[in-house]
Every structure is written in structure tokens, then in C-alpha cells.
Amino acid sequence: MSDAKIPVIVLGGTGYVSGELLRLIAGHPRLELKAILSDSQPGEPVAKFFAHLAPIYPELKFSSLDEVKQLVGTLPTSAIISAAPHGVAAKLIDDVLTAAEAKGTKPRVIDISADYRYSTASAYEAVYKHAHGAPNRIAQFSCAVPEHLDKITTPHVAHPGCFATAVLLSSVPLLSLGLVEPRLFAAGITGSTGSGRTPSAGTHHPQRHSDLYAYNPLSHRHTPEIAALAQVASQVKAEFSFVPHSGPFARGIHVTVQAKALKPIKTPELLEALKGFYAGRTFVRVVGEMPHVKDVAASNYAFLSAAANGESVAVMCAIDNLVKGAAGGAMQWLNRVFDLDETTGLTTPAAGWT
Known part of the structure; x- marks a missing residue:
């Protein structure tokens, strides 16, 4: 694969996991953040919610769903990482993928919510007590800890809790x-x-x-x-x-x-x-x-x-x-999906004193 930057879109923008994703993307040599979606805070500065990221993203603002759907249709290949909540992520991902499909583009999705962790809608619904937002997409996702699945056979991946x-x-x-x-x-x-x-x-x-x-x-x-x-x-x-x-x-x-x-x-x-x-x-x-x-x-x-x-x-x-259990594990999967070394951008040691 070439050394071209991989465009990244983050869904579900104001939570702690999204903040970790932005931090990790900033340190990844092969990723380029294109947008971060927050349908409740469109146009608001990201630094308003993540002041510690202001030196890296001084001008970045949250995008709306319509803006993200338009953007994904212009990117022949892209990575979408969803940190949207359980019960919201499935429909949101489906909306973005549908917009991409209408334009003939092919994003790859890594979902951090529970919405695509189960192999059937009924199994998901038995645990979360609400209807699955996009049961037609479930078969398009694999789910595993990165260390427990050597080969990905689906276009998209769900990360365990x-x-x-x-x-x-x-x-x-x-x-x-x-x-x-x-x-x-x-x-x-x-x-x-x-x-x-x-x-x-x-x-x-x-x-x-x-x-x-x-x-x-x-x-x-x-x-x-x-x-x-x-x-x-x-x-x-x-x-x-x-x-x-x-x-x-x-x-x-x-x-x-x-x-x-x-x-x-x-x-x-x-x-x-x-x-x-x-x-x-x-x-x-x-x-x-x-x-x-x-x-x-x-x-x-x-x-x-x-x-x-x-x-x-x-x-x-x-x-x-927030990292191995969410954003970092998702980045491992992103690396794997795009045929990068699994460790790219992720080898920084622990802070030690927090």
C-alpha cells in the first residue's frame, strides 16, 4: 500500500472515547482527520469539549450528519470510527454507509459501541432491550479482540466492550x-x-x-x-x-x-x-x-x-x-483493515502517574 494518508471520520464526537480517538489520530503517521461528527454540537469548536487537544486541533469544529454524509461521498476510500452510543450507532453508521454507497465510495467502519458485536439482531435485543437500528448491516461486521482474530473476512469490525x-x-x-x-x-x-x-x-x-x-x-x-x-x-x-x-x-x-x-x-x-x-x-x-x-x-x-x-x-x-478497551483497540483494527502494521501510532508507553 502507498504512503498516502488515510482519511478518517469520527462519529459521536463529544464523549471521552472520541477525545481519545482524536489524541491517537494526531499521533498516527498515516491518518488524516477529515471530520468529527456531533449532531448536537455542529459548528462548535472541538476545543470547547477537549481543551487538552486545542494545541493540535485549534480550528477544528464539529460537523453535522449532513456534512459527514456529503463528505464521505467524496472520499474514494476512508476510515470511519464510531464512538456513538449503544442504540444510536447502528442507525448512524447505516446512514453514513448508505450515503457512501449512493456515491460509489467504500469506507471501512470500526464501531466501538455494542450495536454490531452480536451476530443476530435478536441476541442484541435480548441484552439491550430495544430494536436493532440496522439489522441488515450485522453480517458486514466481525467482532473480536484484535489478538483473537487473525483474519478479517468482513468489510467492517466491531470492537468488544x-x-x-x-x-x-x-x-x-x-x-x-x-x-x-x-x-x-x-x-x-x-x-x-x-x-x-x-x-x-x-x-x-x-x-x-x-x-x-x-x-x-x-x-x-x-x-x-x-x-x-x-x-x-x-x-x-x-x-x-x-x-x-x-x-x-x-x-x-x-x-x-x-x-x-x-x-x-x-x-x-x-x-x-x-x-x-x-x-x-x-x-x-x-x-x-x-x-x-x-x-x-x-x-x-x-x-x-x-x-x-x-x-x-x-x-x-x-x-x-479508554484506550485498549475502546479507542486504542479500534485503532488496532483500523491498522489491520488498511494493511498497516498493527502497532502503528499505538506504541507510546503508559503515562505512569495519572
Whole structure:
């Protein structure tokens, strides 16, 4: 492929994930941002919502849907990354793709919402309790953690959720390698950015500061997504019990997955198995010490470690929910879709102190 810049359009412009996408696009040598859509804020400066990005995008303004639909019809090839909310993204993506098809252009879409993660509209509707916005498009999307799918056979890709990403990175090796019984228990803690920009009783800083609590135990909507994607990646049907927690920090996820070993195994053997499974996968680091959220904050890396006592195994995973769990994972897929090195624009290490 030539070194020409790839035009990028971002959908769903004012949320935290969109801000991370803009930051990552600015540091990517092969991408050129053409527009960022916010149908509620058209014409408003992007810096009004993302002041930290003003030095990079001093004049950038949000575009309307009509402007984006017109633009996509002028770009023979483009990348569309959607950070629009669940329940909105499917119809929005369909509208933009329809406009492109009418002009004979061929954008490739990476969707970060849940709208194209399920293989059928009925499976999606069972979890999200509303009709799918564009069921005719579902077959055009693949969904997986980038490390778990070597070949893309569809024009578009859906990225798993942030909790799902961490649980899948931890559990798929255990199932694929036949190390554990297909009954897994996961507990995860997420930062407040995982709940989005609009504050609520559960996300407002005075409520969340110096506190830790579970929510939606055994009923979180990522659980069926985890089970479905784990089965596709490992070819093993497994049951998952998942308890998420809200943590007193802004960004990051820490997950622990536990299961019963099928045969006796100790920690060194388990760590070597994980290292072998993720050999050559730049963004998954299997480490001897316990992973810390600060080790991955603002980066696209996942740190995994593990312990085993013969009968039981535990795998711990730390990721940044906004990057590896959303914007960074989407950028990995963009690189893959456009035949770029998967790591392009994504190798900056963690901030370390946040």
C-alpha cells in the first residue's frame, strides 16, 4: 500500500472515547482527520469539549450528519470510527454507509459501541432491550479482540466492550489451551470514565472518590458478550459469572478471572502458557509481578499475570478502558483493515502517574 494518508471520520464526537480517538489520530503517521461528527454540537469548536487537544486541533469544529454524509461521498476510500452510543450507532453508521454507497465510495467502519458485536439482531435485543437500528448491516461486521482474530473476512469490525476486552484477554487462553473447566468467575474494577461524560449518582466524583462498590453483579450486559466472543475465539462453550465494580479512579480496568484447573498446574507453568499464547502480540505483556492500572494508563498495552495452586488458576489483567478497551483497540483494527502494521501510532508507553 502507498504512503498516502488515510482519511478518517469520527462519529459521536463529544464523549471521552472520541477525545481519545482524536489524541491517537494526531499521533498516527498515516491518518488524516477529515471530520468529527456531533449532531448536537455542529459548528462548535472541538476545543470547547477537549481543551487538552486545542494545541493540535485549534480550528477544528464539529460537523453535522449532513456534512459527514456529503463528505464521505467524496472520499474514494476512508476510515470511519464510531464512538456513538449503544442504540444510536447502528442507525448512524447505516446512514453514513448508505450515503457512501449512493456515491460509489467504500469506507471501512470500526464501531466501538455494542450495536454490531452480536451476530443476530435478536441476541442484541435480548441484552439491550430495544430494536436493532440496522439489522441488515450485522453480517458486514466481525467482532473480536484484535489478538483473537487473525483474519478479517468482513468489510467492517466491531470492537468488544472495555470489560469484555480485559476478561477475554484473561480467559480465552485458558479455554483455548484446555487448562480449565468451562466455568469461569470474573471480577473487575473500572474507572469513572467508563460511565461516560454525563455525571450521575454513580459517576459523580464526590460520590465515587475514596469508595469502591459492586454494581449489576451477575447481570452486567457485557457477560453474554464475553461468553459469545470467548466461544468464537476458543471454540469452547463456557459459562461466565461476572461481578463489576466501580473504582475511585478516572481511567483503567483491573480484572481477575478464576477457574478450576483440568489438571494440576503451578504458577510458572501457567505463566509460560500465557506467554506462548500471546507470543508476537505486542500489546499483551505477560509479566511475573501483579499488573497495576498505572502501568497501562493512557496506553494500548494490556498487562497480564497469573497464579495457580494446583487446583485453581487466576489470571489478572490491567488495561486502560479508554484506550485498549475502546479507542486504542479500534485503532488496532483500523491498522489491520488498511494493511498497516498493527502497532502503528499505538506504541507510546503508559503515562505512569495519572
